[in-house]
Amino acid sequence: MSTSFLLETYAKRLRLPAIKRVYKEIAHDAAERQIPYEEFLLALLEQEVQQRDANQIASRIKHAKFPSMKTLDQFEFSAIPSLNKPKLLQLARCEYIEKAENIMFIGNSGTGKTHLSIALGKEACHQGYSVQFWTAAKICNELMEAQSQKRILQLERQWLKTDLIILDEVGFVPLSRTGAELLFQFCAARYEKGSMIITSNLDFTEWTQIFKDEQMTSALVDRLTHRAHIFAMNGDSYRFKQSIQRS
Known part of the structure; x- marks a missing residue:
């Protein structure tokens, strides 16, 4: 199995849709700019947190x-x-x-x-x-x-x-x-x-x-x-x- 397939599968199982959506783009950018692994991981997690925050706001507005x-x-x-x-x-x-x-x-x-x-x-x-x-x-x-x-x-x-x-x-x-x-x-x-x-x-x-x-x-x-x-x-x-x- 390819690395991409496994990454997307695990992201889906762990319910990390934002990471699944953006990891290729962020990985490409990290490779080009030689970003350290910790910063790459942080960028991925930030995307997931921001998406969840946006989803929760949308849910509260809908419930209102x-x-x-x-x-x-x-x-x-x-x-x-x-x-x-x-x-x-x-x-x-x-x-x-x-x-x-x-x-x-x-x-x-x-x-x-x-x-x-x-x-x-x-x-x-x-x-x-x-x-x-x-x-x-x-x-x-x-x-x-x-x-x-x-x-x-x-x-x-x-x-x-x-x-x-x-x-x-x-x-x-x-x-x-x-x-x-x-x-x-x-x-x-x-x-x-x-x-x-x-x-x-x-x-x-x-x-x-x-x-x-x-x-x-x-x-x-x-x-x-x-x-x-x-x-x-x-x-x-x-x-x-x-x-x-x-x-």
Whole structure:
């Protein structure tokens, strides 16, 4: 059997696809430049590590179920001059996740709240954190279904293991009384245990429209805003501006 055949066979058995793919090119380069064996081996292992890191990032992003792919580089900060760009870029380092702090984007529709939440979520995926993206309406439906099947505690334990939950569109769709109570329980359960990014088109004073009860609303807002980073997203609709430009 040839050396190449054995190398590819062993790489496959050991599950080293990157080494299997690049070893010939790196070996040729090492021979031409008379690279020491240790450096040649290091170059091969680096390729495998980089590929595995990339695969894990891709897996975390897929598991997060983002509705679209957005980055901070794509966001037009000039559209909202009052937005604290340096603070957002600092938050992209994800230290807030280690501290179980929240981020809240509150403001008009179309100002980029979802864009920024996805962008920060992707940064978290790149840095090794588990992320899940939900709309408020969808997570309420999931919670109500779990309650009817008597697996609500199991579901909450599962979500508590997630490093970052993104809860989008709080207040966009009216919630049932049961859905609002379950959403309250879920958010309260993550208090000081796991980070959340929340977007809403309603000021906190209007959240009674969502949770139907002033006392419950006050208790939830108190928990969510404690040690939270709050951004006011007030301005003209970014999507509307884009539509005008296209026209």
